[in-house]
Amino acid sequence: MHWLTTRFDIDLTQPRVMGIVNVTPDSFSDGGRHAGTAQALAHCEQLLNDGAHILDIGGESTRPGAQAVPLEEELARVLPVLEAALRLGCPVSVDTQKSEVMRAALALGADIVNDINALQTPGALDVVAGHGRCGVCLMHMRGTPASMQARPAYDDVIEEVGEFLRWRGQVLEARGVASGRIVFDPGIGFGKSPEHNVALLRRQRELLTLGRPLLVGWSRKSTLGVITGRGVADRQSASVAAALAAVQHGARIVRVHDVAQTVDALKLWSVAGLPG
Ligand code: YH5
Secondary structure, three states, X not given: OEEEOOOOEEEOOOOEEEEEEEOOOOOOOOOOHHHHHHHHHHHHXXXXXXXXXXXXXXXXXXXXOOOOOOHHHHHHHHHHHHHHHOOOOOOEEEEOOOHHHHHHHHHHOOOEEEEOOOOOOOOHHHHHHHHOOOEEEEEOOOOOOOOOOOOOOOOOHHHHHHHHHHHHHHHHHHOXXXXXXXXEEOOOOOOOOHHHHHHHHHOHHHHHHHOOOEEEOOOOOHXXXXXHOOOHHHOHHHXXXXXXXXXXXXXXXXXXXXXXXXXXXXXXXHHHOOOO
16 A cells, blocks of 8 residues: 655555644744744754654644634745755655645645645645645544634544545545545544544544545644643653554554654564554
């Protein structure tokens, strides 16, 4: 099984680690745009040294309740880091919901569009289908980052997430995007209660019947805090364990902050002979 992207056919016969690069003012210094870009690029290099296979660059804070970032600001944050990261020799994804950011990122040569809104924003589908050669991660979200924690309700969260992803996959394929370019993500924490997120982990295998590889992001998310009683700075062990559990239940790509720890854990996992 491979994930076809702009420059790379990513072999998914072994689990892949996507390293998170947040290009937001709270992540890298406010010593000006150039200093922020240099720090973000150094972070990209660190993640690759730690064993990341894919870098995911995002300039929009999507934590529950976060404010929207204006287009010009997101472009100014993301594009300089993306341009430099594209020279590091690994697949690079851009984490955005905005069609204009997708368009600019693909013009620079971005390998993957990672959209928490599954290309439902006006224009996004046109940009990705018009390019036709990038990889795409389609994620399920209920509501918007501003509203999504307001009592999310599902009859059956697995069924509803699965139906949504199946529909978005069909929409993309109808627009000519090859199925080999598309991966699915259940969207841990996006309009789901802790119980919903746990159900998506325990029953994650059911989503494999959709026939696409699964990418999952548990790293540092609040459900891990609910389970362990720990604040966001102390969720590393739980994040690594969640990544391993997701791989055991069939995920092919894990999106993580703590790349070195996750890569080590996956190395042990693979020699232990516990199949994904
Ligand atoms: C994802 O799951 N998540 S941004 C709240 C936190 C910690 C982390 C402290 N982009 C995903 O990482 N893209 C984000 O609480 C994503 N899948 C994909 N494909 C949110 C995030 C986070 C939020």
